[in-house]
Amino acid sequence: MNDNGRALKGFIAGIIATMLLLFVVTGYFLFSVNEHMGRAVRVISILKSESLEGVTSEQMFEGAIKGIVGSLEDPYSVYMDPREYEQLETNMGGSYGGVGIWVGMQEGNRLTVISPIKGSPAYEKGLEPGDVIVRIGDLDTSSMDMDTAVEHMKGEPGTEVVLGIQRSEQRELLEVAITREIINIPSVEAEIMEDHPNIAYIDMIMFSHTTAGDLAGLLAELEQTGYEGIVLDLRDNPGGSLEAAIEVSDFFVPEGPIVHIVSSRENVQIDATGSRIDKPLVVLVNGGSASASEIVAGAIRDSGAGTVVGTKTFGKGLIQTVYELDGGTAVKLTTAKYLTPDKHDIDKKGIEPQHKVEADPEAGKDVQLEKAIEILNEKIK
Structure with a gap:
């Protein structure tokens, strides 16, 4: 066989090898997807037929979408339902009902005060940058995503929320009762x-x-x-x-x-x-x-x-x-x-x-x- 024949044979063998690899990878992907889809269908069936608390298909799909985004384990990534998205738009617009505090995630995804808004109820109550919010009312924040925590701190003006605060220089938990107000945020x-x-x-x-x-x-x-x-x-x-x-x-x-x-x-x-x-x-x-x-x-x-x-x-x-x-x-x-x-x-x-x-x-x-x-x-x- 001349050099051209050997080169052609090698080229064809390379194409076949590549196609086999793609087939194996695609097959594994489809098998993996089918396996997980089958499991999901089974869970939906069990929930529909056996759950003590009734659940609609819409609720299950909403929960599934939240779970998909939550799988990133990123406190800043979140799926927002219509109410949550509307709240985000309202906040960016400059006013909302709440305590007047900006929060973020720090040190092991702990809900941390970035800063209170000047003149807000949180500011007047003495909350400080670096305060860790460990409780909102009776709710533990350790497994709470940031947007959910923010929603729990908001509410009707005149209502009260109690925040459990851990401050670095103090061992005991501080309980701070804050009365919500309309928060107007000048830029x-x-x-x-x-x-x-x-x-x-x-x-x-x-x-x-x-x-x-x-x-x-x-x-x-x-x-x-x-x-x-x-x-x-x-x-x-x-x-x-x-x-x-x-x-x-x-x-x-x-x-x-x-x-x-x-x-x-x-x-x-x-x-x-x-x-x-x-x-x-x-x-x-x-x-x-x-x-x-x-x-x-x-x-x-x-x-x-x-x-x-x-x-x-x-x-x-x-x-x-x-x-x-x-x-x-x-x-x-x-x-x-x-x-x-x-x-x-x-x-x-x-x-x-x-x-x-x-x-x-x-x-x-x-x-x-x-x-x-x-x-x-x-x-x-």
Whole structure:
């Protein structure tokens, strides 16, 4: 047999081997699917015929979908029924009935306070970033997903909910009774500092769909005052909209990347447009600065657009996408993580400030803000 014949024979043998491999893999997949489907059908049959408590087909399928998403063991991924999805949309819109607290999952998926909303019932009752919520009323939160926990804390204004709080420096459980109110969440506030008329103070409370537009309007008003430097306060800001974080960062980052978004399919770099506000900038952060706040702080720090002051941030570097389904339902799924411009992965690590300043409530003054003003005055000279 000549060389061409041997090559053809080898080529054909390769094709046959590949087809056999595909057949085996496909056969195993179908066998596995059929095995599990058969088991599911059997369970449905048993529930229908033997369960003491009646269950409808709709309830079983809803439960199955929740279970599929729950199999990810990701506290930020969840299937939402129409009521839950409506609540999510309401929250992003800026108001809801509840205690006024932002939560996340930390240290073994424990329900943890990111920050209380300023002026809210939770804020007035003294809840702090880092508090672990171990009970909501009589319900243990250890096996509760975050969205379910949030729903249990919400309710009609005027009703009361008791939270069982574990605080790091205290061994005993704190029981905090909080009366729910309508929680109105402003996105951003700004003013010229009374004792420092050359400094604009911008309090970024959360990142919603309106944040960038609100900020643009406030900055236009502030421009009339002739201010020379900016304090951007991201302390106790739990995050929110990814798009809003990118748009806000673009106000301050001069050029280059704002954030790298890494998914299972691609890596995307989002760049600044080069239309920044060219003024000295200091950013305040703490353990309650999370998610979108960390995108902004990381972009400003890595790009050199400003100086970060305070304490280490929360460390949530995951991005969720909401997929609308039929019947008013939706899936909120972790689809990507983000990296700072220098490609630092901050998930469960946080961002370290360039100037570490611990808050001192007993000092009678905001020592972190004072440090920010000191740094700005040096830059303005």
